[in-house]
Amino acid sequence: MTQKQTKANKENAKKSTGPRTKSGRARSSQNSIKHGLNQALNLESDNRFIILLRLVKGDGYSHDEAYSIISAILDHRRVMDACYEQYHAPKKVFGRAETMMMQDLEGDAELGLITIGYNDTVKIARFKTRIGRINERLGSAQVQRVRRLGRLIRYQRRSIAQIHRITREMKNDKTNPFIFKL
């Protein structure tokens, strides 16, 4: 890129002000979020929490026990829901629009609407090969899916360990005669 182009880009960028409305800003603030699992768990906004808390307390558990186990289960749910979303995310394909454009050009050439010279044919063939190689590197739908889910393993480990720890503490509280509840 030449210095002139770089300068023009900078000047054009200054003219852009980004989203202005409140809803636009709220929407664009979510742009960089991939799965949101590093955010703190907001239980107050989850309707299920209050219902489950009431039901578990109704089964004879103390408020603290019910609170901690339900929050751990809902945290696990958040992780597993993110896994579900990542599993069903659409497959990434490189150069889909360009490939369609090439196909249209070839179709027009077959119908005799345009003529494609030898050099153009070679260019199209090279372009297709390049796109093919990049898409091969991106992998099939299964491969992409597995890669995406692989990034969420550590979150699953954390949430499951939390459930396990809380239930173990609950069991110890019930069976250990040296623990007295005040």
Place this chain on the structure above:
Amino acid sequence: MTEDKLKQSLAILNPIRTVKLKDKTGNFEAILQGLLSDLETPNTLSVLLCEQIAESIFWMRRHVEDKELILLEATAEKIDKAQSGYGSNRACTAEDIKQVLLGDETLKRKINNKLKKARLNSIATSFDGCRAKAFLSCAKEVRIADDLIQRQMLNIRHLQRSLDAIDMKSRIIRRMDLELERVEQDLTLLEHDPEAD
């Protein structure tokens, strides 16, 4: 007796369902109902944990299927590339590879002949050679799939212990042990040593 338990458990679970899988095959529901029918005294916490266990079993099966598909598709891709290079239409599919692995010798011979006749073939000249190359090329993804399966197994074990801490049920644990054994058997069937080819 078991049906009554199942109805009782479902009555507790249905208003508070936390797992929302759009599973058209009905596998998840079948696993869940199997687990719930083994609960002797269902309560909110035990049915919730059963739901999480059923989900983990469901995911574990999915990951096993995905692993198998990755291997089959990689083999099909290698065979296609060996036959006709980049950018061609798919002539060999994962289904074809599965047929060969299930013992279709005619199809295997057909693929081998095509590979021998193919010009500019720098990959391999036999089905087994392509398969070995495919295993090497997708080794990283297969390892991630193995990690995912392993994670689900551990999830099940931990949830099982949690359920055990809340309410000890030997039958449900036996059922989960059998499920894990089945998956382990499936995995050993998928094992392949590329050096053996």
